[in-house]
Amino acid sequence: MERKALAALGLLALVALAGCSATGSLSMEAANDAEIAEAASRPAVVDSPAPDDRRVVREAIENGSGTATATDPPVQRGLPLAYEGSYYEIDWNVTGTGPGTAFAVGVDLNGTAPADQTVGFEELSERDRRLLGNLLTAMSEREPRLSPGPEIAIPEEYTMSETNESVLLSGEYSAVRYNGTVYPFVLEERREETLTRYRYTVGRVAESTNAYAQQLRDEHLFRLSGLSEGERSVMNEAINGVYYAEGTDDESFQSIMDQFSAESAIEADSYDGTWLVRYDGKVYTADLSYGGFDQDERPIAG
Template identity: 90%
Template sequence: MERKALAALCLLALVALAGCSATGSVSMETADDAEIAEAASRPAVVDSPAPDERRVVREAIENGSGTATATGPPVKRGLPLAYGDRYYEIDWNVTGTGPGTAFAVGVDLNGTAPADETVDFNELSERDRQLLGNLLTAMSERESRLRPGPEIAIPEEYTMAETNESVLLSGEYSAVRHNGTVYPFVLEERREVTLTRYRYTVSGVADSTSAYAQQLRDEHLFRLSGLSEAERSVVNEAIDGVYYAEDTDDESFRSLMDQFSAESAIEADSYDGTWLVRYDGEVYTADLSYGGFNQSERPVTG
């Protein structure tokens, strides 16, 4: 989540300036329905010039199930997935294995290549076009960089059938012509792998953002109350910012951590977590990092 990433970046900055890392931290932001739902979900569609690895999720949502072939599950179990205004749990089972090829293709946005080593985009295999199509369209709209060589490298895995049909992997060409522009490419890290076939299914969690946010409030919202002045100081610094506990002697941070540990987290592991908190009449999402405390002192609640 963006808030957790921001806190992590701030923590890295603190390390660079102070020469030592904070033992723990807490940050809090006010949250409406959309922000609560965002804190407890993952996007089902990722906007990226690279091929959408979550295509299988859309297939499962729209068709009842979806399939993918890869060395590992392309979408892991975890927080519900947001698709439109609806939210879904995702699951998968293994249906078989088979040989394949793993590789990375690097694309040069401003290079040149001999004409006899250039293939037209429409002559690529269907899988090749899927791999490069969105990338080249998005990249061609950006200003070319001046440094030589590939600017972008995309990891990919092909089944043996896709490998045999692939023009990119044939070794006959070193560039592709797309919409009148030639893009040299380089294949790297090619190796044979065993691919697993996954069948994905989804189940509905909520039909709207407001309904999902209400579920989360019902299941996870707790009240921070009865705080000492020192604890309130920690919370007030955390609101729209970050409070850092410099060592395990920070009793105010520890006592707050104990309150969090007694409550149900939206998501938590042995190092950090996200909670839904009511404080002084406002609802907040709270990101708590406690990796520097002893294992027995870390709140891990699901």
């Protein structure tokens, strides 16, 4: 879900999570076909704030393959990607390397700049416009802030040919005029990098949401039944909410966690995971966090 979007939203996430921790937790939501498929996929289109992250995936889906040049794969392997009602697995291989430029561009919502240092958006290179287009659209819809300086900074990498064509990197301008509004920008952390060329390919795993949801039920759905009173209390509190274990001596939560981790997860690692479970006649997506419980001896299925 990915590199630049995380960079833009990382601070908000840290603020939201500050002070919130638990020994372990379980949350469950009743799920129909669309909700099951959503829990087991990623969107192939990211409109804002970083429109270029998954362009390569759209190219691969529409044309059979796509290419990207970056220091790291712009889209990682993982859950299938949803695109126009179908679902696709992605893979990539390295086809070469080349020189490039890494930098961050910061944009100011409420700044000013001299006219001779302002360039029209239409005068930017194609690569510059792709970088700034959706970002400026999203930012122009937000309320200006009173604090000076850039409100957001987006990391980016250009090939050498893109660097040579770039107006942003030319050093001639300090602001861009977009839809009649002037947005000052600053370039930070500019450095030369060796970039890797990636060739992406895709394989369709399901032609529709219903077909994908059925695949997931066939592969991952398991039933919880015959639970103790304490275990049912954990499950019932988790439904449409969150159950928090208060300590590692919570035997009911430990038992539920053992039963989940023995089953095939939609996605799981040594810290948390998502499962598909039938409980009391309903199907739920369940997000389980192991928290402080020791998982070293517990195999994680998935």
